[in-house]
Amino acid sequence: MAGVGQTTYYKHGQSPHAESRLTLEAILNACADAGIAPEEIDGFSSYSNDRNDGPRMAAALGCRELRFSNMFWGGGGGGAAGAIQNAAAAIAGGLADCVVAYRGLAQGQFGRFGRGAEVHQVSGEAAHTTPFGLMSAAQMFAMKAMRFMHDHNVERSALRAIALASYEHAQTNPLAIMNGRPLTPEKYDDSRWIVEPFRLFDCCQENDGAAAIVLVSAERARDLPHPPCYVLGATSGGHYRAGAPVHNTPDYASSHFKTVARRLYDMARIEPADVDVLQSYENFTGGVLMAVVEHGFCEPDEVNEFFKVENFLAPSGRLPLNTSGGNLAECYMHGLGLTIEAIRQIRGDSPNAVPRADVSMMIAGPMVTPVSSCVFGSQATL
Amino acid sequence: MSKSHPHYLKPGLPAPRPARDGLDDPFWSALREERLLLQRCGACQRWQWGPEWICHGCHSFDMGYQAVEPVGRIFSFERVWHPVHRALVDQGPYIVVLVEVPAADNVRLVGNLLGDPRQPVPIGASVSGIFEHHSDADPPYTLLQWQLT
Numbered sequence: 001m002a003g004v005g006q007t008t009y010y011k012h013g014q015s016p017h018a019e020s021r022l023t024l025e026a027i028l029n030a031c032a033d034a035g036i037a038p039e040e041i042d043g044f045s046s047y048s049n050d051r052n053d054g055p056r057m058a059a060a061l062g063c064r065e066l067r068f069s070n071m072f073w074g075g076g077g078g079g080a081a082g083a084i085q086n087a088a089a090a091i092a093g094g095l096a097d098c099v100v101a102y103r104g105l106a107q108g109q110f111g112r113f114g115r116g117a118e119v120h121q122v123s124g125e126a127a128h129t130t131p132f133g134l135m136s137a138a139q140m141f142a143m144k145a146m147r148f149m150h151d152h153n154v155e156r157s158a159l160r161a162i163a164l165a166s167y168e169h170a171q172t173n174p175l176a177i178m179n180g181r182p183l184t185p186e187k188y189d190d191s192r193w194i195v196e197p198f199r200l201f202d203c204c205q206e207n208d209g210a211a212a213i214v215l216v217s218a219e220r221a222r223d224l225p226h227p228p229c230y231v232l233g234a235t236s237g238g239h240y241r242a243g244a245p246v247h248n249t250p251d252y253a254s255s256h257f258k259t260v261a262r263r264l265y266d267m268a269r270i271e272p273a274d275v276d277v278l279q280s281y282e283n284f285t286g287g288v289l290m291a292v293v294e295h296g297f298c299e300p301d302e303v304n305e306f307f308k309v310e311n312f313l314a315p316s317g318r319l320p321l322n323t324s325g326g327n328l329a330e331c332y333m334h335g336l337g338l339t340i341e342a343i344r345q346i347r348g349d350s351p352n353a354v355p356r357a358d359v360s361m362m363i364a365g366p367m368v369t370p371v372s373s374c375v376f377g378s379q380a381t382l
Numbered sequence: 383m384s385k386s387h388p389h390y391l392k393p394g395l396p397a398p399r400p401a402r403d404g405l406d407d408p409f410w411s412a413l414r415e416e417r418l419l420l421q422r423c424g425a426c427q428r429w430q431w432g433p434e435w436i437c438h439g440c441h442s443f444d445m446g447y448q449a450v451e452p453v454g455r456i457f458s459f460e461r462v463w464h465p466v467h468r469a470l471v472d473q474g475p476y477i478v479v480l481v482e483v484p485a486a487d488n489v490r491l492v493g494n495l496l497g498d499p500r501q502p503v504p505i506g507a508s509v510s511g512i513f514e515h516h517s518d519a520d521p522p523y524t525l526l527q528w529q530l531t
């Protein structure tokens with residue numbers, strides 16, 4: 001991972017710049033951080049049907065040659081590690097030398113994810129959900145978390161611990177939208193329901209901004225300005241019929257990582273106990289809950305004991321979690337901000353650096369299909 | 383609005399339209415006649431939902447629709463408080479249920495749970511279907527709703 005770049009993050013609708021310009025800015029920032037000329041980029045890797053497609057970015061930036069132009073299928077932030085997977089695979093496979101993984105997203109300019117579409121008719125899968133008032137992302141996922149919490153007697157304090165950790169970490173992150181707006185247990189408990197089991201602070205923000213990460217070969221990364229951060233593994237996908245329509249996936253009360261996580265550990269040749277710090281995508285806290293379990297950090301029936309805010313706080317918690325503030329409190333950049341934070345932990349320039357973080361994991365887009373996860377390692381892990 | 387069965391949610395939400403390719407036409411047509419039809423594979427007899435052109439088990443394209451009694455169990459639910467659509471601004475809370483149908487290999491359907499929107503919702507409880515006709519819509523359609531039995 002050669003370099004990372006972000007724009008200023010805005011609340012939805014508050015960016016003074018067009019989404020496409022934000023995307024270009026983030027890519028330039030990542031190139032500057034990497035010490036690489038933008039013209040050298042020969043691969044583009046994004047996800048979630050990003051509107052700022054690679055060929056267009058390559059032309060705008062005057063890239064000398066386009067060799068890899070790749071979109072990771074699926075919605076939500078399921079590709080925030082998948083874009084890394086594809087970029088790394090392209091370099092390892094000799095398809096490209098310098099690939100940027102990126103996401104530009106100005107919800108204020110193109111429609112908020114938290115709103116239902118104002119249309120007269122819906123067809124396809126939506127016809128079987130929307131007329132019942134089930135149409136936003138929170139509504140699509142609440143029943144998965146509800147069933148998991150029912151099956152394992154999960155208390156609401158487990159969800160609260162996730163939100164509190166994210167907000168606590170945002171207070172030392174100058175980029176975070178919620179910097180200066182701390183969350184207390186009382187404020188969480190008093191917040192309004194969005195859709196049970198999610199209260200307001202269980203839900204991600206809606207933002208405008210862009211983020212980008214430049215990847216090169218491990219060999220080349222050694223000569224660049226930052227301490228090298230290596231991709232130890234990156235996997236994506238879903239379990240058997242995870243994408244079955246109208247809430248019919250057989251293993252329903254799941255964040256969809258059971259097979260993806262197993263392959264990730266095999267590829268990276270690590271175990272859960274090796275992970276020093278974790279970024280786990282919060283579309284909603286219930287997704288984090290199941291994703292942490294499915295990555296083997298605790299058993300489903302141990303959730304109430306494990307999900308305590310003190311366990312999740314940097315620098316010394318048992319498993320520092322979402323150390324930039326994440327989607328809840330830094331910015332909802334479809335998870336790429338969490339990927340960048342996972343890299344910063346290896347480099348040591350996180351706003352909440354975990355001492356001697358050699359293995360840093362990022363989990364992307366729980367409950368969608370495909371989901372993805374990746375693990376970064378320091379020089380010491382090779 | 384039908385007088386005998388008032389609609390659960392306020393008017394103005396998008397209406398369901400059968401898919402242009404005809405995949406779920408039999409489902410929507412049968413609801414108008416107060417029957418629940420779901421997909422069943424003519425080759426291996428497996429039930430399947432949501433609708434697909436192919437049987438995920440045996441890859442037969444002989445996916446017919448067969449009637450099943452609209453009774454089931456609550457598999458999961460959510461109580462929605464925050465309106466995300468203009469039509470629901472004055473709705474107040476409402477309950478969405480995911481109902482599994484044991485007579486059809488436990489395939490699941492989404493609907494609303496009729497009754498008090500603040501009622502406790504027991505996962506695993508038995509429910510039966512209520513046909514909610516939207517006969518004044520153009521074109522008319524019918525939703526399958528649920529109530530505790």
